[in-house]
Amino acid sequence: MNDMNPNPGHATPVLPDAQTVTQVTHWTDELFSFRVTRPASLRFRSGEFVMIGLMGDPDPKTGRAKPILRAYSIASPAWDDELEFYSIKVQDGPLTSRLQHVKPGDQIILRPKPVGTLVHDALLPGKRLWFFSTGTGFAPFASLLREPETWENYDEVIVTHTCRNLSDLEYGRRIVEALRADELIGELIGDKLKYYPTTTREDSPTVGRITDRLRDGSAFADLGVEHIASETDRAMVCGSLAFNLEMKEVLEGFGLEEGANSDPKHYVIEKAFVD
Template identity: 70%
Template structure:
């Protein structure tokens, strides 16, 4: 399995020591806010993640409903190093080659990985790439706006707060399962990481 090791991270500091046969206890009821029903209809959905925050987007990127609801699916994933991006790269590659969903994914899925501490063809924080317009220019899509764009955010508490400010600068408003809007933020499990 893949795991990004966050020093003293509440999950990864334990997860990295897991061995075959170890017991994993799961909650009987899933929790979280990253569900498509929490977003208003739109043209494009952005999945914005740092490090292990990509995990909830793995299932959303595999869900045919995502590609039926949105014309474009943009996965922005930022890690410190190129090596930490490998899970996301393989995930996207496998989706595009998947016999069941690959055709549906097609060109709709746009993957935009960046690093913050190593040289890479895309670098910098998600907030900087959004605020500067670099990601829009690189992908050939217009800047975010309330009419067309939806977003889901998963990362550290500091990252989530910073991204929320950027999304709001584009006119997007935070929603919830009970009140869908333009973006949602995962709050079930956040720490003070990256």
């Protein structure tokens, strides 16, 4: 199936703000990532998101099709020549039901106006940075982990990723495990990196919701680190709405204050979602 060309035998139409898919990887039945060409004019900060999408079906009355667009965090770092995205597959989702079928050579729509709060500029200087994510919320951290500034700014970076099953962690695990061998940032990382994946449905070395493990202190014990404190710790959060709200409560319980691009503080939360 190829949603990009609904008329077999006809040339694929050129889309507005079109970029070409260069690579697609299906990690599970519900998760996939893909890379696309990068507009020459696009400048963004690692951790930001853009609007991407496909053309919808033509309107029966007018015959015109409208684009279906959603906010997607850019998973590749700001220095990459291409753009990478990490997505769920929703069979009846307006966009992902189509997007999951793209192949190299297909086109997607990309609006080159990056925005977002998961950027270094939105945090006050600190010693330790936490990345808290669930599911495809790992995407902006895939970008930030490959950004030299992350490792230059902090003495320690702790990456947490909570998913239902072990297979759902694979995308993030591979990125984390490849960091030290990265020619650009490998030497910067040293012993700064700690990775803490957990599962909530399938048995794994660490089972449980990260919010629960922060509250009961088991996450700190497992990692061998001190509890979160506003004097030293900074955090970025990206996941479901429920997760984001719960993490907000947890972090503020440790005395952290939420920041923004215009008002840097101790932690930031991404508020953009895909279907």
